Amino acid sequence: MVLGKRSDYGDAKYAGVQVPFSDDIPKTVESYGLCGFDFVVAPLVRDSWRPPAPAVPENGSLPSPLNRSDCLYINSSQWANQVVGAVSEWIQPDAADPAERQRSTAALKAQLGWAAHLGLQAVVLPPPHAPGRCPNYAGVLNQALQGLTHMALWLTVPLIIPTSGATGGVPDGADTAAAAAPAAVSPVAGVGGLDGWEAWHQVRAQCDHHNLLGAALLVGPALPSPSSLRRWAGEPVKALLLPTAVFTANKRGYPVLPKGHQELLAAFFKLGVQVVITGGACHAVPAPAAAAAAGPGSKQVTPAPAAAAAVGPGGEPLGFTVTDPGESHPLRPYWEYLCFLFRRLEVVGEQERQEASYRDYLQVPLQPLQDNLESQTYETFEKDTQKYTLYEEAVFRALKDRQAAEAAAAGPRDPLDPAYATDAPKPSTSGRPVVLMVVGAGRGPLVRASMRAAARAGAALRVYAVEKNPNAVVHIQHMLRTEGWTEHVTLVSADMRHWQAPEPADILVSELLGSFGDNELSPECLDGAQRFLAPGGISIPQSYTSFLAPVTTHKLHHDVKAYKDLEHFETPYVVRLHRHYLLAPTQPLFTFVHPNTDAPIDNARYDSLVFKRDPADGAAVLHGFAGYFECVLYKNVLLSIHPPTHSENMFSWFPIFFPMREPVYVPAGGEVGVQVWRCCASHKVWYEWALSAPVAGPIHNVNGRSYWVGL
């Protein structure tokens, strides 16, 4: 049963429950299913099972007490969808005793083999020992991963590894190892314990960041700082393991979570991470009222008023009103509390909902200069009304400023002066119509925005719409006829870099920006077009700046790696970043100003940035860099996809992602240094990028060998 039918968080969220060993899995699945849980995490073998000693000859030996019979009561798809296997907790592939190590290794292999045979979707693995102290465990997992095609391994990772006691089933021997962890592993700020992230990173780095290895975060009663928790947003977290012991009781005895835990769950729900309840019921809930009163837990919490409305057509009844037989299950109040938290999530905005299918999906940037865009692409961009409202405002203010300046400069006018007797179609207050050129007019949205601005400003405009795509021009022709603008707008089917304008422009309007500002060659195009800008003329935009930040994004790095070539690691991608984490705040990189008065003009750039991590945030992994831009259209009319200043409701651009060939470990309090070049040649422009800290790395995309933008 899903926690709530809400389409705004994509897939409905599922909840699981850890159960003891059972010889009758179908019955177990059914009983917890009635209670509300969608899947069970069940041991693969009896707790007492041990693999046969290696001395037993292979010849004819029966396969040991792995022997169980439930496999025949349940079909493959049920196994795959409703059961996650749990590997025995006693397994210690890094035990000091060689015999114990051998037995653990054999048992781990046998259990993983059995789970894969059953076609399970995932298996939960015992927690690793202290960071760097489980090489054999990582080795066995790495070998197993090579043979898997779809079954995922969920490594249990305690958010905090206690330094004073054992975690989970790790016996005494391991404590010593944990206590003797390398000095590089810092304790998590504010909590007495080791950083679970470090243990996770050691294992997954040894497994070469294999995509079937994920983390099941074990949530304890104490939480690390919110800022260090945020690192997990970019990691392949598959589940939260939530012990019932972490719940507290509200006044009426119902299990509820402390505020920090509530926020943790909300954050992971939004990332699509499922929750698994572990341990038995340990809150005495008054039996008869159980189904009616769950939810309103701690004081900050009030039940969603329109609970019923959240249920979609055909949806399952929700926790608050159900009367099914499962409601008497002792774990029912915990499940209902999860429902309550899930349904309380704020509603997702329309724009974000539409973008959901693009989340963490790599797109190669457009090359509008080299290729003609399709009609549908224009159609999509034109739907971004917010962007054109900003352009209209920019043109309006520029026209107003011109009017003010002309009025001031002209002083009192002599109406008989022949200079004022122009034959402009609709003389503005300043006499001469303003010459405005839209360069890269597409299907005409900026022509429309400019005409609107002129009407508002009471200014007469003479517009030139310059567009190199002959197919797009057909649409502008139609617009001019429909709107009655044929007298005011001259249509030019030409490349702005080569066109010979018949008169100078007062205002040059363009929308040539990419996700990284200059990456679709706006600087080169506008440098070419400014030939026909009158002295003192205005370019809209006036300037733009790119921003960069180091980022953790396991998903994107894996997707790039899946291409199995260098080229894709040297290509920047347009991506709606979702499961990601910025290791530090963004910093500005390259700025371009228009018109460009430099002589000679040089659009090549080089800069290096250093990002410093707060030691309290712990170590993290770097997969590449996220890029954004801010653009000054005109004076204080800003157009931005830079998170701190992002223009509201504007969706024309997703961020850009520059990958690194190899993920890089950034120690707690460490620095990330990056160098970026914008290189220009006669027929192409490209970026090169390299890491300078915490370690120097290879320069990516040298000579634009993998990625470039054609001029």
Place this chain on the structure above:
Amino acid sequence: MVLGKRSDYGDAKYAGVQVPFSDDIPKTVESYGLCGFDFVVAPLVRDSWRPPAPAVPENGSLPSPLNRSDCLYINSSQWANQVVGAVSEWIQPDAADPAERQRSTAALKAQLGWAAHLGLQAVVLPPPHAPGRCPNYAGVLNQALQGLTHMALWLTVPLIIPTSGATGGVPDGADTAAAAAPAAVSPVAGVGGLDGWEAWHQVRAQCDHHNLLGAALLVGPALPSPSSLRRWAGEPVKALLLPTAVFTANKRGYPVLPKGHQELLAAFFKLGVQVVITGGACHAVPAPAAAAAAGPGSKQVTPAPAAAAAVGPGGEPLGFTVTDPGESHPLRPYWEYLCFLFRRLEVVGEQERQEASYRDYLQVPLQPLQDNLESQTYETFEKDTQKYTLYEEAVFRALKDRQAAEAAAAGPRDPLDPAYATDAPKPSTSGRPVVLMVVGAGRGPLVRASMRAAARAGAALRVYAVEKNPNAVVHIQHMLRTEGWTEHVTLVSADMRHWQAPEPADILVSELLGSFGDNELSPECLDGAQRFLAPGGISIPQSYTSFLAPVTTHKLHHDVKAYKDLEHFETPYVVRLHRHYLLAPTQPLFTFVHPNTDAPIDNARYDSLVFKRDPADGAAVLHGFAGYFECVLYKNVLLSIHPPTHSENMFSWFPIFFPMREPVYVPAGGEVGVQVWRCCASHKVWYEWALSAPVAGPIHNVNGRSYWVGL
């Protein structure tokens, strides 16, 4: 409106109609849509449109009368789903006059650019001139294809190119070219004209078999021979263009098709090819009865009795009973006749329906010897009851033969002879239980089949079930307990090649065959197991033979090519062949017999085959070879996936496909020669293959560098 809601032919089939130029495309789409057609094939520009002369300066010139306005009345998805563009028929990129050639080339580029801008799904291109006489046309198409991402080009291909007159819009100049076509292009047998396939092949070969280039077959009143028509089954045919003039009239004046045309349409419907009606209505249908009486056309045709039953829930009303406003449309009787033909197709069998999603989908063969299969894979195989019925029958006959032989050899028995006082659990009529070993027992289906056969034969069996996958053995254990067979069946968790059997076997049963018979190393496994076969013992299977045939399959070749590496061209694939054509009947290749009494045993093989094409079938293209096997389980109990002898309702194996690196042209009456090696080394077995005719080609997969099966 779909022609009929039938799930058994996969996607519902769609019908289109060619329409004249219209300035109001939405209205055109609507009017033909009411008539029943799902899409229109519409000219991209007015017939009078010509591109601007190249002398006109680019600077500011307006984009010529390509100028149309309907693009703004209809959104992108409507353009994409309901309109196929038609390129002007006057275009002749290979005209003798250089100016005309230049104008044609410019017009073709402009129209393709416009269509791509609109986001159309496909564009119909004018027919090519005689084969080999349109190099510039192919050149322009090839350049255009490089820039396309999803829009398909449908080249109009007349099935027969008339030698006495022009095809379609090709003017006089081209006739001369057609008449002077190279001698290699043979006329199609029985019809006075050139083979349209040759013209198609020339163009698509020059376009390097680009996947966005397909054929729209123009069906004339006369058809080539059925055997030459079959070549198109393996080609990327996207549509049939069916002129109304090809229809004849039945007694009541309704348009119907001759029998040969009916069969042609039926064959292409089954391949998922859509039909486009071209030309105006040219049959005088009695107006009032039009909707009620369509369909029952020529004498061979009787309307499907349960017409209404073929409509799925929520389905559109079908032609016979509709009363919508479109039924008075002059083309309505033609559309209804298409419906009639489509709905008359024979019902697809359950097995083929289940296999529909695997059609023409490349799968890398299993390596069950090297990898352990998953439970689900066993589960799927075990559903093939027909296969196990054949095995049961084979074991039954072998047991019966043993009983007969023993009875004959023993003569009258002395009941006091101590040799007969065995302690077998259930003495059979012949006294001693038969020792039967299942090698590669999996989850036990052959154990079950053998026990059944023994019960039928009244024979006592002592069974050994040998299986190397320890996870599968768990299932057999359960089966033995459930069936009460623990006393009769000994479970052996071991590799048959290394196991030391405690006694010799009378019968050795195995199912180790792959799609090509020996390709999953059945010979090597059984050679290893025959150590413990008693002298005179029986192997089930007794022998198997692989078969090969040259094949046309554009789809599979493209899918292999899409990997962009050599390795995938040197890998055989398991495929449910669908859109394919065998260039000649299959021929046997390698045979293996068990037990193998050769000394020494050598499972390496080499053979070369020559396939001769009937000159009347025309030329064809070779993409690789299709492989099958026939297996003698015991005497006349045959198990086969070889088309002429395929075991009924058996679905465990799809054919195998050996690709060629490059498609090869096979002239009419030509030969296809192929050499195949089965190579064996200590740890692997692999195939190598090469073409010897019509041209010698490189040996594929030398030293098993790309594909091998591990021992």
